[in-house]
Amino acid sequence: MEFALSEEQRLLQDSVRRFLEQNAPLDKVRLAAGDTHTVQRSLWAGASELGIPGMLIPEDFGGMGLGFLDAAIVYEMIGRHVAPLPFLGTAVMAPLALMLAGSEAQQEKWLPKIAAGEIVAGVAVTEKIGIREDAGVKARKGTLTGKSLFVIDWAEADFYIVADSDHGLHLVLPDAKGLSRRALNTIDRTRSVGELVFDQVAAEPLPRSSADAVARMIDAGRVMLAADTLGAGQMMLEKAVAYAGERKQFGRVIGSFQAVKHLCAEMAAALEPSRSLVWYAAHALDEVPGDARLMACHAKSHLSEVGRFVARTATEVHGGMGFTDLLGLHYWFKRIGLDRQLLGGPELVRLEAARLQGWAA
Amino acid sequence: MDLAYGPKYEAFREEVRAFLTKHKDQAPKGLGAAGRPSPEACSWQQLLIQHGYAARTIPKDYGGYGAMPDILESRIIAEEFSAARVPAALQNQGISMLVPTLLELGTEEQKKKWVKPTLRGEVVWCQGYSEPGSGSDLASLQTKATEDGDDFVINGQKIWTSTAHEADMIFCLVRTEPDKPKHEGISYLIFSMKTPGIEVRPLTTMTGHAEFNEVFFTDVRVPKTQIVGQRGQGWLVANATLKYERGMLGDPAAMETRFQALVDLMREETVDGQRAIDNPIFRDRLVRLQAELAAMKFNGLRQLTCASRGEDPGLARLIVKLQSCELTHQISALAIDVMGEFGVLYDDSPYLRSHGSWQWGYMFQLGLIIGGGTAQIQKNIISERGLGMPREPKLAK
Numbered sequence: 242m243e244f245a246l247s248e249e250q251r252l253l254q255d256s257v258r259r260f261l262e263q264n265a266p267l268d269k270v271r272l273a274a275g276d277t278h279t280v281q282r283s284l285w286a287g288a289s290e291l292g293i294p295g296m297l298i299p300e301d302f303g304g305m306g307l308g309f310l311d312a313a314i315v316y317e318m319i320g321r322h323v324a325p326l327p328f329l330g331t332a333v334m335a336p337l338a339l340m341l342a343g344s345e346a347q348q349e350k351w352l353p354k355i356a357a358g359e360i361v362a363g364v365a366v367t368e369k370i371g372i373r374e375d376a377g378v379k380a381r382k383g384t385l386t387g388k389s390l391f392v393i394d395w396a397e398a399d400f401y402i403v404a405d406s407d408h409g410l411h412l413v414l415p416d417a418k419g420l421s422r423r424a425l426n427t428i429d430r431t432r433s434v435g436e437l438v439f440d441q442v443a444a445e446p447l448p449r450s451s452a453d454a455v456a457r458m459i460d461a462g463r464v465m466l467a468a469d470t471l472g473a474g475q476m477m478l479e480k481a482v483a484y485a486g487e488r489k490q491f492g493r494v495i496g497s498f499q500a501v502k503h504l505c506a507e508m509a510a511a512l513e514p515s516r517s518l519v520w521y522a523a524h525a526l527d528e529v530p531g532d533a534r535l536m537a538c539h540a541k542s543h544l545s546e547v548g549r550f551v552a553r554t555a556t557e558v559h560g561g562m563g564f565t566d567l568l569g570l571h572y573w574f575k576r577i578g579l580d581r582q583l584l585g586g587p588e589l590v591r592l593e594a595a596r597l598q599g600w601a602a
Numbered sequence: 603m604d605l606a607y608g609p610k611y612e613a614f615r616e617e618v619r620a621f622l623t624k625h626k627d628q629a630p631k632g633l634g635a636a637g638r639p640s641p642e643a644c645s646w647q648q649l650l651i652q653h654g655y656a657a658r659t660i661p662k663d664y665g666g667y668g669a670m671p672d673i674l675e676s677r678i679i680a681e682e683f684s685a686a687r688v689p690a691a692l693q694n695q696g697i698s699m700l701v702p703t704l705l706e707l708g709t710e711e712q713k714k715k716w717v718k719p720t721l722r723g724e725v726v727w728c729q730g731y732s733e734p735g736s737g738s739d740l741a742s743l744q745t746k747a748t749e750d751g752d753d754f755v756i757n758g759q760k761i762w763t764s765t766a767h768e769a770d771m772i773f774c775l776v777r778t779e780p781d782k783p784k785h786e787g788i789s790y791l792i793f794s795m796k797t798p799g800i801e802v803r804p805l806t807t808m809t810g811h812a813e814f815n816e817v818f819f820t821d822v823r824v825p826k827t828q829i830v831g832q833r834g835q836g837w838l839v840a841n842a843t844l845k846y847e848r849g850m851l852g853d854p855a856a857m858e859t860r861f862q863a864l865v866d867l868m869r870e871e872t873v874d875g876q877r878a879i880d881n882p883i884f885r886d887r888l889v890r891l892q893a894e895l896a897a898m899k900f901n902g903l904r905q906l907t908c909a910s911r912g913e914d915p916g917l918a919r920l921i922v923k924l925q926s927c928e929l930t931h932q933i934s935a936l937a938i939d940v941m942g943e944f945g946v947l948y949d950d951s952p953y954l955r956s957h958g959s960w961q962w963g964y965m966f967q968l969g970l971i972i973g974g975g976t977a978q979i980q981k982n983i984i985s986e987r988g989l990g991m992p993r994e995p996k997l998a999k
């Protein structure tokens with residue numbers, strides 16, 4: 242037994258970290274944030290040189306055929322650098338939908354393009370978790386009607402994977418007749434989400450759709466969001482410790498005040514076990530089917546709580562500077578904020594975890 | 603990441619299960635964490651040692667089972683005992699703190715003499731570290747031991763000494779070099795609690811029981827051979843012991859057992875005919891704790907892997923005492939809230955649930971947050987050693 246990252250995984254994480262340090266520094270993030278609903282093509286192309294878009298896609302389709310733990314540690318790095326990349330929908334949830342439920346023809350058509358980093362794929366599943374504003378999509382005779390909110394990787398998507406209200410998954414092209422799209426601006430300007438409204442839109446069903454396939458997409462998405470929060474939270478802690486080591490007040494560095502030290506210790510104490518939970522939840526998606534769903538819930542809800550605590554605490558340690566745009570700390574704060582609500586906030590997710598164990602109807 | 607156990611380990615798991623099925627009924631019902639184990643608890647412990655489910659990796663020569671260290675086997679044992687809700691190997695300060703310290707730093711004679719009876723539950727130890735003026739700042743301790751021929755002569759006072767009133771032996775920190783800087787003048791002695799000149803006064807705690815004591819030493823003579831480690835190096839020896847204590851307090855299997863008991867409680871307790879587990883607020887708290895527990899459990903696995911590779915787990919280890927004691931306390935707190943007014947019944951009151959163990963635990967576990975290095979001291983350690991932040995000013999010499 243070994244509960245640790247493998248040597249390859251450490252190398253993978255390092256190479257992604259170096260790539261992002263060089264190619265997604267804060268000034269680039271700022272520029273991208275001014276243009277949320279535009280895909281950063283050159284950055285995504287660079288990421289595809291590392292194989293990131295096709296990480297989970299089998300080698301037969303031009304991907305790397307890696308596992309969810311690999312994907313999680315990559316998204317952790319992406320979160321660490323608040324990098325504006327369409328990873329969650331394009332590299333994880335959409336390929337997963339195609340692999341689990343798509344026809345061979347669909348797989349052959351789309352997976353190689355995703356793996357090559359040529360296209361972006363949006364994912365519309367929010368209503369499988371909770372319906373607001375009467376959203377939801379009905380499938381009838383090969384068409385879709387209704388709407389879906391908070392579509393992941395919404396901007397410039399080359400196709401969307403859409404879940405209907407009946408466990409069906411569909412592939413919809415962005416220029417399909419009867420489809421209208423609206424951007425949704427969130428506090429997090431590093432990732433795009435939006436709305437899709439369907440009026441008898443022609444859609445290609447994924448023929449092997451099932452409730453299980455949808456659930457698995459959501460499980461994977463949740464683990465990835467937890468990993469993103471882990472990376473972002475870890476960076477906020479490091480920034481807080483570094484700032485506290487430089488900033489002087491009352492003739493001392495503020496990091497020598499115990500009140501400040503203890504805030505940092507509390508952040509570390511919350512984050513460290515979270516890392517182990519994220520690793521296990523990601524590992525379980527591939528290797529421990531009986532545990533996968535419950536652990537995805539635990540990872541998502543727990544990291545949401547830890548993330549909120551770290552995001553506000555690290556900001557406080559930065560004092561007034563943390564509140565300004567000058568340091569850009571708020572990009573991390575907001576990233577963690579979006580992670581918490583996407584694919585179910587912690588209370589909702591915990592209710593699901595209770596249901597899985599027969600503790601709730 | 604490789605959590606597969608493989609056929610060899612699955613066979614081992616079957617062995618453990620078979621043992622549990624066969625001997626389950628011999629297990630003692632209540633098992634005090636500290637104090638003198640009951641005769642049933644001692645025989646249970648001895649049965650466990652005989653089968654390798656206690657003292658598993660301690661050499662046979664010293665009364666253990668003598669298996670090679672194997673984290674997977676240890677884990678399987680912990681998992682199976684927890685799942686069967688059967689008390690696992692005895693844990694007390696002698697077994698968890700003194701034994702590993704002696705094995706690491708004791709003389710051959712000390713190991714031969716003390717390890718075996720301690721493991722078997724026959725010799726009970728107490729830890730004489732804290733003094734009225736030296737709690738968190740342990741290294742400032744004042745109990746002094748002066749040389750007289752072949753003996754040390756000890757004078758001074760210890761306090762909060764758990765189980766001293768029941769203990770046969772004490773491992774004790776004393777100042778042998780009063781002129782040296784505070785960390786360099788301490789020695790670590792082991793001696794009998796029956797030595798003339800020792801007076802033990804029980805201190806009642808908030809639980810209403812006397813879980814710990816004041817211990818007074820007046821001209822207590824202890825042969826010089828009963829020192830562990832070198833003279834003046836007691837601080838290093840003590841730190842070895844503290845490391846094991848923090849390990850003992852952060853045992854995820856023990857937390858898992860409490861959590862399962864909480865789930866059972868929430869299925870049984872009802873208000874207005876509704877089970878506690880069907881109350882959305884209680885249930886949300888329960889699942890939240892479950893996620894934290896999972897995180898601590900996997901954190902434990904990560905540490906074990908580091909240990910088996912000889913790597914320093916760093917923060918993953920430093921946070922354990924703080925997080926585990928808090929989590930354990932929160933598990934009890936939820937149990938109390940679930941019971942409502944029944945949650946504050948005590949002693950032998952009618953309607954008392956689970957013999958009042960939740961109420962006792964809720965109070966006692968607060969003591970664990972304080973004892974063995976308070977939460978604030980843990981945060982100092984995490985920020986200074988784990989995060990490299992500036993050290994606290996050294997006020998005393």
Ligand SMILES: Cc1cc2nc3c(=O)[nH]c(=O)nc-3n(C[C@H](O)[C@H](O)[C@H](O)COP(=O)(O)OP(=O)(O)OC[C@H]3O[C@@H](n4cnc5c(N)ncnc54)[C@H](O)[C@@H]3O)c2cc1C
Binds near residue numbers: 488495501559560
């Ligand atoms: C929304 C907002 C509006 C403001 N409006 C005004 C305004 O109108 N006019 C104006 O003059 N100023 C204003 N300020 C500035 C504000 O008063 C300062 O930000 C605040 O006093 C903290 O100082 P600082 O930012 O330098 O943080 P620092 O003093 O650098 O503090 C950084 C961190 O160190 C901690 N710390 C510092 N010293 C100690 C200590 N001795 N013990 C323990 N911890 C310590 C702090 O609590 C904080 O967590 C505003 C700030 C904000 C956020």
Ligand SMILES: Cc1cc2nc3c(=O)[nH]c(=O)nc-3n(C[C@H](O)[C@H](O)[C@H](O)COP(=O)(O)OP(=O)(O)OC[C@H]3O[C@@H](n4cnc5c(N)ncnc54)[C@H](O)[C@@H]3O)c2cc1C
Binds near residue numbers: 737968969
């Ligand atoms: C249940 C229980 C069992 C115990 N068993 C034993 C035993 O068997 N043997 C034994 O030797 N001792 C034992 N102790 C004693 C225990 O080790 C001490 O209580 C503990 O180390 C704290 O010391 P103190 O009580 O003197 O508190 P103090 O050190 O006086 O602390 C009081 C408060 O001040 C805070 N504080 C102190 N120093 C700092 C600092 N530098 N920075 C920030 N905050 C600080 C503490 O965190 C605490 O909140 C036990 C205690 C308990 C509660």
